[in-house]
Amino acid sequence: MITFEEIGLSPEILKAVAELGFVNPTPIQEKTIPGLRDTNQDLVALAQTGTGKTAAFGLPIIEKLEVSNNSVQALVLCPTRELALQITKDIKAFGKYVKGLQVTAVYGGADISKQIKDLKRGTHIVVGTPGRVNDLTRRGLLKMDKLQWLVLDEADEMLNMGFKEELDAIIETTPDNRQSLLFSATMPREIESMAKRYLTDPMQIKIGKQNAGATTVEHIYYMVHARDRYLALKRIADINPDIYCIVFCRTRQETKEVAEKLMTDGYNADALHGDLSQAQRDQVMHRFRGRNLQILVATDVAARGIDVNDLTHVINYNLPDDIEAYTHRSGRTGRAGKTGISIAIIHTKESGRVKMIERNSGIKFERKMIPTGNEICGKQLLHLTERLENVEVNHSEIEEFLPQIIEKFEALDKEELIKRFVSAEFNRFLAYYQDAKDLNVYKKDVERGSRVSGGRxxxxxxxxxxxxxxxxxxxxxxxxxxxxxxxxxxxxxxxxxxxxxxxxxxxxxxxxxxxxxxxxxxxxxxxxxxxxxxxxxxxxxxxxxxxxxxxxxxxxxxxxxxxxxxxxxxxxxxxxxxxxxxxxxxxxxxxxxxxxxxx
Structure with a gap:
């Protein structure tokens, strides 16, 4: 395994990379950086989210641009505001020790006057969403005449979101001699067509199989009756006390309903959907990134561009209609070298869709049983004891109260005291899951239901x-x-x-x-x-x-x-x-x- 030093990057960039804790490049970085640094050939790279694409194109661009020239030399187009901000943050971190480097993010839903001011001041790299970039270009405020690099990041997502016309308009304004870099998690016909139209003899890099899920993600499905889907979601959350996840729903209405139910039931959750204002969306994402939220309930469209590396789970409250959407969802966990779990809650008519995803993506699902009430109570109890074992005691603050506390409990032995303390924290689960029903649907139930309905x-x-x-x-x-x-x-x-x-x-x-x-x-x-x-x-x-x-x-x-x-x-x-x-x-x-x- 090679190191960043062996790739041959400049001392300034190596210093910044080392501070970020990077030693060995990811596969996409190892294959991409030398080629982009040493040639001007166009590139098509097929790689999942979370594989290190920003460094793959960002490091060689920083290495080659002329800081003394304040013209826009690189344009990075991406689907959402959140991703634009994340890429900008990463590129600034990579170029921390490159004196004078300027990076500007431009996106909708924010004050355009500040973005215009930054552009007029002079900037080397612009990272933006197609709508805002097209707007600034048409106004003559974002000039492309000195552009050397055009990066299309998550190109498939940009097309899925309906940005084809904006992309075409932007690309038409760029110089013919630019170097174009197209990154995509999937390669549908529309992306192939775009590559043929705007790229010249590109080198092609594939990390993993097309439409394949990340190897760091475990894929699980639970089968329940449709009416028990929400109860199943709660049990999944309860059996994973430290869960940090996105729950994907099909519609904004369902997103609202599921999030409201979770909050009413005491879960640390909130919703992300198209009815939120930009300020509300930013507030939700700030809380989620800070882990003040454990569960984010979202639609596919609203979740595009979310870049969070430490998700433990992705939960499909409903399976998406196509395989590519499932691949995008599951790719949000198991990132940055970590492992993750992608869960699908399916009803009795959806086993065929699980098989279709397996057949077309190489993903292998494991069916598991929805945990019982006893299993959940046991897991929560152990979690509570671990928290107590590892809690940091503030001796100076509680010392003066200890005599009164000890007096209160002196009649209780150690075992009784532990039982009472745990029960005070734990009775909610015990009461809720007492005599809880089995939510699982078994093969014999599916077959019997089919016979009763005559196959209908x-x-x-x-x-x-x-x-x-x-x-x-x-x-x-x-x-x-x-x-x-x-x-x-x-x-x-x-x-x-x-x-x-x-x-x-x-x-x-x-x-x-x-x-x-x-x-x-x-x-x-x-x-x-x-x-x-x-x-x-x-x-x-x-x-x-x-x-x-x-x-x-x-x-x-x-x-x-x-x-x-x-x-x-x-x-x-x-x-x-x-x-x-x-x-x-x-x-x-x-x-x-x-x-x-x-x-």
Whole structure:
């Protein structure tokens, strides 16, 4: 294993690196730094978060730039404010002993006047988010004519967040002879296309397999009924007293609800979601980074750019829709040479998604059992005794009170005193977990449930939504999914059963997302019709809906021909001959299950 000294960095940089405690470069640093230092060739690097990418591009850039020239020589683009601030902090630390080095962060949600002032003063490296950088560039305040290095950090995340137009506009203003460095955790087609368009004959570096999870992360899943998901989350937190984690939820509404429940139940938790102002977001992140919060509940979008190295766990309250999102989530733990645990709480219908992640990423999950009340109480008790054993006693402060305390307890022997003291701290857990039920779902339960339902996928994990548009308005299952996805502004909606009838439609979305979906769709225009959506009654379990056809939905007081009257109709439509998952079979022969079309 080589050292930073053997790579051949300048004494000023080596001194700063040594102070930071770095001795040996990470694999991405070992492969990247010599090439960037010795050549001007473009670079595409595929590496997970937490692998040391900032030093990989930051150290050689600091080494090569001209401090005597106050023009912007390097631009680092990244997806979020938090990541921009972290990269800026790291680059300043690396260049601590490079006299005169100036690094400026520019990002939205902050006073632009100070950022403009810093740019006018002169700076060598600008680190920023695409929106703010594009704004400053268009105003002529951020000049790119002397730019030598363009770094696209977490390029896949920037595209996922919808920054393609801003990236294109920014890159068009940069000199053709720049050196471009593209770093990405995953390599979807859009990133490959960007690399071909803006990079010239790049050297390519891969650390680990594409879409693969970090080897320092252990992957676990627990299987429970959907209704027990929150109880399972609490037990996971209780069995890990020193937990420091991010809990990922699918929607901002679910994020709020889970965080509020945790806080009400006495957990040191808070939420991070899109409804927070920048000041509120900064306050939450300040508390989380300072470990004044143990549990941060967040959506994928809100958590982008969070850079915390010491997370013990990542918990998937809901599995994400795609493998890349899971890889990004799990990569937030097990960083900087440490190990971590990524947990998925799944319900009985999601084992297939676990297998899909395993198959496509090389990740191997281990199924574990949700701990029992007795196991949790035992773990908490041992944790309490360890805290007592290691507590620092302030002799000077308590000395004067000791005689009174000893007098109070002189009738108790040592064992009784210990029992009382521990009980005072521990009775809450004992009371809560007394006769606690087993939350685990076992294989025999899944099989029995499948036989009882005749192989039909149940509705217990989905909410059913009514939409006032049907086949008469040229609605199809594909168009319905596209309409909902577009209306929800990029929220990944998990679809279940889709039924498009003549004058209206029903579709299922994962429980917890229905409010966001309905609010997003209402009032939108489709083929000249204003959309209306509302919660519909669950599908019936029998086959009577098959005989009714669409006319069964026409009730007195409904909305027009075949109209659906909320709360009045049985709301059931069961197509005979459906597959085991009771999928919707369209005229084209496609099958809809979970929002995906199979042929």
């Amino acid at each position: 996928r149940g509705n217990d994990n989905y909410a059913r939504v009514y939409l006032n548009i049907g086949k008469a308005h040229e609605m199809t299952p594909q168009r319905l999914m596209g309409l909902v996805n577009e209306s929800t502004n990029g929220m990944k909606v998990g679809f279940g059963k889709i039924e498009v009838l003549r004058n209206f439609s029903f579709f299922e979305v994962e429980e917890g997302t229905q409010t966001d979906v309905i609010n997003s769709v209402i009032g939108k225009d489709f083929e000249g019709e204003k959309l209306h959506a509302e919660i519909a009654s669950p599908r019936p379990s029998d086959n009577t809906g098959r005989r009714r056809r669409e006319g069964a939905y026409s009730k007195k007081g409904g909305r027009g021909q075949g109209g659906y009257a909320s709360g009045r109709s049985t709301g059931g439509y069961n197509k005979k001959g459906g597959r085991a998952d009771d999928a919707y079979r369209s005229k084209g022969g496609g099958t809809y299950s979970g929002g995906k079309r199979r042929r």
